[in-house]
Amino acid sequence: MLNTLKYTVLSLLRERDIVIWVMLFPLILSTLFNSMFVGLEETGWNIDPMPVAVVSNAEGDAGLAFETMMDALSQEGDDALFAPKHVSSAQEAKTLLESQQTIATIFVDAQGWPSAEFSPGADDVGVSIERIKRTIVADVVDDFCRSRAAIEDIARTNPEALARPEVTDSLMKMADYTQQMNVTHSKAVDYVRYFYALLGFAAFMASMVGLSAVGKALPNISALGARRTVGGTSRARTLVGAVLASWLISFASLLVAFAYIRWVLGIEFGGREVECIIGLAVAALMATSFGALVGALPRIPFSAKGGILTGITCLLALFAGLYGTPSLQLADKVANSIPWLAAMNPVKQVTDLFYSLYVYTDLAPYLEGLAILLVTTGVFAGVAALLMRRQRYASL
Amino acid sequence: MTIVNVENLVKRYSDVVALDHFNLQIEAGEVFGLLGPNGSGKTTAINCMLQLLSFDKGSIELFGQPMAPTRYDLKRRVGVVPQEIAVFDELNVRENIDYFCGLYVDSGAERAKLVDEAIEFVGLQDYVRFRPKKLSGGLKRRLNIACGIAHKPELVFFDEPTVAVDPQSRNSILEGILRLNREGMTVVYTSHYMEEVEQICSRIMIMDHGRSLACGTQDELVRMVSTGEKVEIEVADLSREALGALDSLAFVRRVEYDDKVLKLLCDNGPHNLASVLGLLQERNVAFGRVYSEPPTLNDVFLEITGKELRD
Numbered sequence: 001m002l003n004t005l006k007y008t009v010l011s012l013l014r015e016r017d018i019v020i021w022v023m024l025f026p027l028i029l030s031t032l033f034n035s036m037f038v039g040l041e042e043t044g045w046n047i048d049p050m051p052v053a054v055v056s057n058a059e060g061d062a063g064l065a066f067e068t069m070m071d072a073l074s075q076e077g078d079d080a081l082f083a084p085k086h087v088s089s090a091q092e093a094k095t096l097l098e099s100q101q102t103i104a105t106i107f108v109d110a111q112g113w114p115s116a117e118f119s120p121g122a123d124d125v126g127v128s129i130e131r132i133k134r135t136i137v138a139d140v141v142d143d144f145c146r147s148r149a150a151i152e153d154i155a156r157t158n159p160e161a162l163a164r165p166e167v168t169d170s171l172m173k174m175a176d177y178t179q180q181m182n183v184t185h186s187k188a189v190d191y192v193r194y195f196y197a198l199l200g201f202a203a204f205m206a207s208m209v210g211l212s213a214v215g216k217a218l219p220n221i222s223a224l225g226a227r228r229t230v231g232g233t234s235r236a237r238t239l240v241g242a243v244l245a246s247w248l249i250s251f252a253s254l255l256v257a258f259a260y261i262r263w264v265l266g267i268e269f270g271g272r273e274v275e276c277i278i279g280l281a282v283a284a285l286m287a288t289s290f291g292a293l294v295g296a297l298p299r300i301p302f303s304a305k306g307g308i309l310t311g312i313t314c315l316l317a318l319f320a321g322l323y324g325t326p327s328l329q330l331a332d333k334v335a336n337s338i339p340w341l342a343a344m345n346p347v348k349q350v351t352d353l354f355y356s357l358y359v360y361t362d363l364a365p366y367l368e369g370l371a372i373l374l375v376t377t378g379v380f381a382g383v384a385a386l387l388m389r390r391q392r393y394a395s396l
Numbered sequence: 397m398t399i400v401n402v403e404n405l406v407k408r409y410s411d412v413v414a415l416d417h418f419n420l421q422i423e424a425g426e427v428f429g430l431l432g433p434n435g436s437g438k439t440t441a442i443n444c445m446l447q448l449l450s451f452d453k454g455s456i457e458l459f460g461q462p463m464a465p466t467r468y469d470l471k472r473r474v475g476v477v478p479q480e481i482a483v484f485d486e487l488n489v490r491e492n493i494d495y496f497c498g499l500y501v502d503s504g505a506e507r508a509k510l511v512d513e514a515i516e517f518v519g520l521q522d523y524v525r526f527r528p529k530k531l532s533g534g535l536k537r538r539l540n541i542a543c544g545i546a547h548k549p550e551l552v553f554f555d556e557p558t559v560a561v562d563p564q565s566r567n568s569i570l571e572g573i574l575r576l577n578r579e580g581m582t583v584v585y586t587s588h589y590m591e592e593v594e595q596i597c598s599r600i601m602i603m604d605h606g607r608s609l610a611c612g613t614q615d616e617l618v619r620m621v622s623t624g625e626k627v628e629i630e631v632a633d634l635s636r637e638a639l640g641a642l643d644s645l646a647f648v649r650r651v652e653y654d655d656k657v658l659k660l661l662c663d664n665g666p667h668n669l670a671s672v673l674g675l676l677q678e679r680n681v682a683f684g685r686v687y688s689e690p691p692t693l694n695d696v697f698l699e700i701t702g703k704e705l706r707d
Contacts, residue, residue, distance in 0.1 A: 231499030
């Protein structure tokens with residue numbers, strides 16, 4: 001069997017289709033994904049200081065409190081939130097807003113109360129980052145107004161309370177009425193799903209390896225298979241050697257793709273690399289079994305089987321969310337409305353395996369996914385074994 | 397010792413009877429030729445013997461033991477050179493031979509020696525690192541043979557090993573087969589090229605429609621048929637008496653003399669030409685060029701099957 005294993009591995013490694021589609025394609029696709037998605041996500045999390053026009057009509061020291069806050073939020077450095085432009089008239093501010101030199105105008109009235117104004121139709125702007133910026137400006141203004149109103153109310157009704165540190169501390173923290181916490185195992189970043197779908201796609205694409213190996217070992221598929229079958233080595237050993245070689249190649253290819261995505265492109269897998277590798281090993285086994293099944297199908301020309309397999313892989317990848325946002329939405333919709341159908345999709349099974357590792361703190365969803373993948377593998381392997389069990393053929 | 401014993405083998409493809417109570421006995425040390433046109437059942441018979449194909453009836457014994465798909469002990473004593481080139485396109489010459497030899501021989505050291513010998517035997521020393529795609533048709537055939545014989549089997553099946561090769565390669569292959577036979581291998585050789593079978597086979601079976609039509613040595617086969625020996629002699633002047641004397645020879649079936657050419661159709665026999673020429677000399681008849689055409693395997697086949705071998 002070692003002889004079969006050695007030479008099957010060698011022959012598979014030298015097959016151009018396998019090198020391109022199983023080994024190189026996932027690397028190329030993940031590089032493309034990295035340039036497409038990762039840059040966008042980073043832009044979303046790093047907001048530059050926002051240019052706002054400030055028109056102050058405050059009398060005396062009435063506007064001092066707001067001015068102090070704006071100064072604090074505009075100090076140069078990584079944390080600067082605003083880049084304020086103090087202008088003298090509403091007209092001047094309007095001009096800046098219309099020319100998009102600012103994203104908002106903050107008017108401070110005679111009593112020092114601020115209000116924000118945005119350009120008309122700003123809500124129609126489709127770019128989400130712009131909406132986020134406007135929300136931040138509005139929140140800052142609202143927070144200031146709420147805090148000032150509360151302080152003034154306390155000062156009027158119970159001025160002694162302001163002398164107590166716990167009250168002033170509480171007032172200072174009013175703006176922090178939300179607490180940041182993670183409900184997921186890792187920070188929720190949407191684009192990682194594309195990489196997981198890519199790994200699902202790559203895993204299923206690896207079934208080409210099993211297809212080729214089995215095609216070369218079965219007498220009803222190829223002359224080479226017939227020649228090997230009449231040799232002095234048992235058919236079981238030949239087939240086990242071929243399947244084992246396919247699994248090794250598939251697993252190695254997936255490992256390379258995983259290592260590239262994880263450590264070269266820096267995509268997170270929730271810090272659970274060992275579990276990922278176990279998942280890849282099972283995914284490779286599933287792909288090999290499916291490849292063996294397709295390879296053993298009778299009455300279909302072997303040359304057509306590669307095309308059939310690629311077609312099935314691409315179709316299943318659509319429902320795993322590989323092809324961008326619409327595909328992802330479609331995958332989610334199918335998963336929500338027809339969960340059993342989604343569960344039957346091996347590409348999605350692999351995709352979800354990585355997603356469960358990334359999202360859930362608990363390992364139960366991962367183990368459940370692994371079990372589903374093993375059952376799928378068992379079904380594929382069982383049908384393949386049924387097709388391959390024949391010792392003699394009615395015709396060749 | 398009978399190495400191959402096939403009795404009453406019947407194989408059907410739906411309504412088509414591919415082997416019709418086919419019988420075959422091959423003795424150790426023979427080069428046995430299985431001759432027949434395309435579709436006559438040669439490859440089907442071999443595939444049944446090798447347990448690739450199921451069959452409806454009959455028995456197959458190799459080396460005196462019943463053959464079965466799992467009789468790997470028997471398979472290890474058999475070599476197969478299939479009609480199609482059946483090698484790994486991605487492995488080079490040496491790797492291919494080593495792989496196929498490894499189906500029979502486990503020891504790496506022993507295999508290395510056998511592989512070297514096989515490479516030398518088929519003359520592929522200069523191509524050991526070549527992949528099959530880089531080889532010519534003839535070299536590929538030689539690789540196919542090396543893969544089948546590297547483990548030094550006792551019995552080798554050659555299924556039309558010379559299809560689509562040039563005359564030099566064909567000759568080399570045929571000489572190689574004879575060498576293998578001299579080294580002790582029993583050879584089963586299928587072909588539809590009659591001249592090849594004539595050249596190397598010690599015994600020949602002619603088959604068609606899945607049946608054995610005739611079996612024997614070449615001489616035995618020739619004697620089985622009525623086709624006679626044709627003799628043509630250039631004679632400038634031949635008298636009626638001489639013509640009559642020729643016609644009265646016991647082995648002469650028909651005699652014609654036209655346009656200074658004497659044509660005789662004779663029964664098969666070893667001394668027909670010498671007897672005719674002797675009679676002409678006795679009667680002082682001068683003659684020029686002489687042609688003699690004893691019956692060939694082609695004639696035998698035509699007479700048995702009533703059709704020309706194809707392709």
